[in-house]
Amino acid sequence: MKYPERLRKYLVMGSQDCLRDPSFILEEAIRGGVTAFQFREKGKGSLTGIDKYHLGRKLRDICWKNEVLFFVNDDFDLFGDLDADGIHLGQEDMHVEEVRRAFPSTLIGLSISDERELEKAPVTLVDYLGVGPVFSTSTKEDANPVVGTDLIAHVKAVHPHLPLVGIGGINEENAHEVLSAGADGVAVVSAITLAENIRNAVKSL
Numbered sequence: 711m712k713y714p715e716r717l718r719k720y721l722v723m724g725s726q727d728c729l730r731d732p733s734f735i736l737e738e739a740i741r742g743g744v745t746a747f748q749f750r751e752k753g754k755g756s757l758t759g760i761d762k763y764h765l766g767r768k769l770r771d772i773c774w775k776n777e778v779l780f781f782v783n784d785d786f787d788l789f790g791d792l793d794a795d796g797i798h799l800g801q802e803d804m805h806v807e808e809v810r811r812a813f814p815s816t817l818i819g820l821s822i823s824d825e826r827e828l829e830k831a832p833v834t835l836v837d838y839l840g841v842g843p844v845f846s847t848s849t850k851e852d853a854n855p856v857v858g859t860d861l862i863a864h865v866k867a868v869h870p871h872l873p874l875v876g877i878g879g880i881n882e883e884n885a886h887e888v889l890s891a892g893a894d895g896v897a898v899v900s901a902i903t904l905a906e907n908i909r910n911a912v913k914s915l
């Protein structure tokens with residue numbers, strides 16, 4: 711990835727994470743300084759089908775109007791339909807090799823939750839790694855055990871030129887620990903989506 715600083719403040723969100731209109735939250739977050747966005751419409755209460763598509767298109771247009779990178783989580787078809795800037799894949803999702811073959815120049819992010827996953831990862835084919843959960847999170851029901859900032863430091867030491875973001879339980883109090891350990895950015899859900907003042911929440915990260 712050419713400009714890892716574009717992952718510095720990475721909002722991950724779906725309608726299920728929001729108590730207010732997701733478009734409003736995204737616009738406020740961008741005003742506060744969010745640099746990348748992932749549409750993660752997943753889990754209890756999330757939209758499906760055409761409703762998911764329409765929300766994704768709305769959020770994509772907000773990102774593009776503001777020159778913010780727009781990623782789709784998991785859903786390869788939606789990623790293609792929305793002509794997204796990139797896709798984020800986990801260990802249980804579609805294989806990186808397959809996506810890279812179909813889309814040679816799209817951005818691909820891959821989740822890493824331990825050293826073994828890192829060893830097996832097709833690192834030459836991805837644009838960044840999402841490492842976590844760094845801290846305890848209640849947003850992702852099937853989250854892996856907490857990895858702390860040690861895994862961030864390890865990944866950076868093994869692949870110093872591969873951009874990485876920390877994810878899981880990151881908020882204004884602990885974001886600096888993640889960045890100090892070597893992360894290029896912080897990926898955040900609830901500390902932004904549930905904040906009373908969204909702009910200030912992003913600014914303080």
Ligand SMILES: Cc1ncc(COP(=O)(O)OP(=O)(O)O)c(N)n1
Nearest residue numbers: 784798799800801821840841877897
């Ligand atoms: C930036 C970032 N990092 C990690 C993840 C987690 O992806 P995954 O393990 O596939 O889990 P789901 O998000 O699909 O539930 C992510 N989404 N974004």
Ligand SMILES: Cc1nc(C(=O)O)sc1CCOP(=O)(O)O
Nearest residue numbers: 842843847849850878879899900
């Ligand atoms: C989507 C996601 N992935 C994780 C991982 O560890 O891979 S943790 C997580 C949820 C992060 O939400 P919050 O910022 O509210 O803790």
Ligand SMILES: [Mg+2]
Nearest residue numbers: 784799800803
């Ligand atoms: Mg996934």
